[in-house]
Amino acid sequence: MGDLAQALANLEEKKVYELIDQKIAEGVNPLDIIKECNDGMIRVGEQFSEGKYFISQLIFSAEILKQVMKKLEPLLAGIQTGGPAGGKVVIGTVKGDIHDIGKNIVITLLKGSGFDVIDLGVDVPPEKFVQTVKESGAKVLGLSALLNFTYPMMKEVVEAVKAAGLGDQVKIIVGGTPVNEQVREYAGADYYAKDAVAGVNMCKEIYS
């Protein structure tokens, strides 16, 4: 792992920015810089899985990455990025629930792993999920929730996706505080993600 990836994995904010400035000055290809940052973010996720990092560290890593991207953005203008290497993931918090912290952490980690994420935001009605899955051709749909009255809404989304004939195209992952295996079974979803990293790993598995 390079210095930059290591500094990011260690959450050494100032060092990350110094290394970025240095690499920019040296004329390193911004796409290579991004790739190294992604390696660092993957290490952050691993440390979360190992119980060494907590959500606070995931949030801080996301913030550092955001600042890095701000520095790189001007350099990326005109460069053909070829789009994210990974597949498309549609994600949103189900109708009735307006919480997004958990969903946003998942999105950061997904982007860090190269996925093309379509974020539908919060309070998303079933038809919006269906329409986006259909139009994007995504193979993964993530449903997020914080409140336990959303169980029937998750079920409704799953049923709407199936009714639209998209059952073979897309796998549905449910996650969030009130969700467990019993809820997954009730909703008829394909997977239950215990935490953000588990969700990202499921996306990788589905696209592998």
Add this chain to the structure above:
Amino acid sequence: MSEDLKKLFEERLGRYHAAISLEPHDRIPIATGSNYFAEVYSGDTKQETIDDPEKWLQAEIKFCQDFPEVDVLRNNRIYGPLYDALDVKTYRLPGRDLDPNTQFQFVEQDYMKEDEYDDLINDPPGFMIDIWLPRILGELGNRGTGRSYVAMLKAGFAQMMMGGVMRNRGMVLEQQCGMPQPMAGFFLAPFDALADAMRGMTGAFLDMFRQPDKVLAACDVLVQEMAHTALTLADPLKRYPIFVPTHKAIFMSPEQFDTFYWPSFKKVMEILIESGHSIRAYLEGDWGPHWHHLREMPKGRVLCDIDSQGDIFKAKKDLEGYQCVAGGVQDSMLILGTTDQVRVHVRELCERAGKGGGYIISAGCNFPYDTKPENFRAMIDAVMEYGWHDKTIKAKPKSAPPSSKAEALKPRRVLTPWEVKKGELGQITGDENLIKKNWEQLEAMAHTFMWQWTL
């Protein structure tokens, strides 16, 4: 109040008190903190619960009649008219911003900015009234307008109306149903006060990395504000514990928790306990890495609500002999399970977590709105079958523990202390204390009103 109801009230409260203080009692109390299920069981919408106190009270009376085995029933938190009068930005409410049958929801944002710590630290009341409150109370944001003055006046009246609703409801439930309350008054852990409605979670966590000294200084200041707020709102008879919902601890590493969360939280709790109160702490999420700290508190004074994500059996083991734990019934089980599943589940809780007392049956810090009534009944029946410790014990309500003036509690910082007013008056021709006492009481009430919006 009839003798029978008085006896029933004392039997329930005695059982609840004994469980909390780890003393012998007859059976596991059925005593959740927040009972959302009771609010909607009789068919009221979620809007009616917050906007129509009479309907809400009738719903609770019906609940008490249909589930007489329940030991406590809580007060409502949100009184819609007060939120409307002020245009409170931190909540979306059913029937106004949400469907009438959707639960109220907190809206977290960085209402305080990263460079405003010194304002909070150096002058807490000034920060509240000049900087923070105008951002979360829309009507106060129209500063200087006639509308904003009237809005604050209306809010004062609404607050009094809410106090009246709560008092009446407490009396009706006590005298007509023999029903005590699980808690009265509230506060937040200082880090949560900062990280919920002030900086927001992302803001507070970034500050923890980038300006840790400011975060710690702010938490120190908030110890005093939270303690004063809690003491003003607490049950003067000290029958009911003071409620503290915790929010951000579960997102922190043990090191961060030990540095930024626990010391100031502990200080507030120590002040309240020294003042003769007990505490009911809702440990939201999985507090497994942190709850061992509750062993540092005086025994039997902090009832710990274990959330659905936490392991109730581990909590019981870790806190046994130190604090009572409540919880264990999975929210999803009450909402989605069958009566047979609930029965097996609750039996296991009674036999394992309930063994030896110091345990209260509850779900993840509350009974959910969407609990199936037949599952609620199955849960109660299972407790009545498997939840007995010793039927011969008749625990009496405990009298308030000895209290002293907590030394760590400093005089409250207020916008217009009596000395300032006295200076303006120049000369007092009569009994100064008579004027001073009322001046200070109103000042304290106004400041509690301001700080309550951190929740």
